[in-house]
Amino acid sequence: MLLGFLLISKSRAQEVYYEPGQAHIPGTYDFLLKNGTTLRGQFVRRDSASYLIRTKKDGDQLLPVNTIVRADLIGGTLRSGPDYPNGFPFRLFVMPTAYMPEKRSLYFQSSYVLFSRLDAGFTKNFSVGTTFQTLNPRNFHTFSAKYGVKLTERTRVALNVQYIGIRLNEQLLTRFGLAQGIATVGNLERNITVGAGVTFSQKGIASSGVVTIGYVRKLTPDLTFINQNNILIGESIEPQYTYLAGLSSAGLRFNRRRHAFDTALLLPVYSSNGLIRTSPLPYLSYQVRIGK
Incomplete structure (x- = not known):
């Protein structure tokens, strides 16, 4: 981290x-x-x-x-190829920024082919989204809503609320939520996002604070660098159990006119038997804008 x-x-x-x-x-x-x-x-x-x-x-x-x-x-230098904007500024890799999806637009994202996500912009200030396991949504699904406003030309703030359901076995469905305030400073091509919030649940997963720090910078007309970091604070799980303590990631977004490809290296940081460990994982996703 x-x-x-x-x-x-x-x-x-x-x-x-x-x-x-x-x-x-x-x-x-x-x-x-x-x-x-x-x-x-x-x-x-x-x-x-x-x-x-x-x-x-x-x-x-x-x-x-x-x-x-x-x-x-x-x-760097100007290129002869087309200059594509970052068409998905409302999302880092898996966490949101304070930017909003475009009004009356639908966005689809597929991660590893195993997980799918839909985001819909209803107004310039309000959007909803859902993520689910592609083949069996009952095993993993989320629903989210985000309200955001532009304070100045370079500053935006938003509130993101999310429900998450994970089926651990046939009898046990763990439900918990995430509420997070987000601020993004900069423009579409270079910005910093800072978020703070809390997770909460009734059983199975302990509540904790969540801090998000993200950085976006356009490197070339069709390539954007993205860095996303999440820290879970105040986990109340017994030391002998394994639990996630945070996630750090860095990678590239290959921009096109209506779609983009993300590739990154994920570093989940977890505690196991009182020791902090990490195991690097590749991340791949494809996203496309549907509509205007």
Whole structure:
């Protein structure tokens, strides 16, 4: 888990932006202009009065210095291929962010083929979702609802509530819930998510606090890096039992126009006989937007 925290801290520290008159790092930038628009491109040359910026869509653009508010470094060189946005910003790998699914859109996700998830955006502030074991939903199923609002252009907050049912055997179905407050700061292509909440149940699984920390950064026009970390706090299970203490993960999202592929390495951290252990696991998922 420490590795995940260090990765996030280091990534935040390396966020680069350019102010007119300062030296810049070669690469692709999002230029924020005084009229509120954003222009993506690369520096070609500059003088005391203007900057020549090369864009993929509109070619070379000559901009006066006083029209540029700032420029955020987002990646390497421009590519000739299409530039796909992160079409699923409301989700890290398995945990939500404060972004909302698009209104009147349906999203489908399949993880390992064994698990399926559907998310539906009803309004710009409210969405619902369900996850289930593909072949036998009775063995594992969840239902969730999320309400979120945009506080500023770069800050969003949300409340996510989830019911989870796991069938341990034919006679025992364990039910528990998760309620979590979430804040996401940044934009669709580079943001940090922090969440805090609690799990609760009547039997079978002890209640605990849950902390989520996630980081998203677009690396290239069609590739996004994602880091997700979850920590369970205050587990009240006897030491001789094995239980999950947290989950750290890092991987890539391959973006396309209406769908994406996720591949990552999961590091579940668990306690067994009083010892902290982990076993790396691969993660694969496919997700697609249905509708507009």
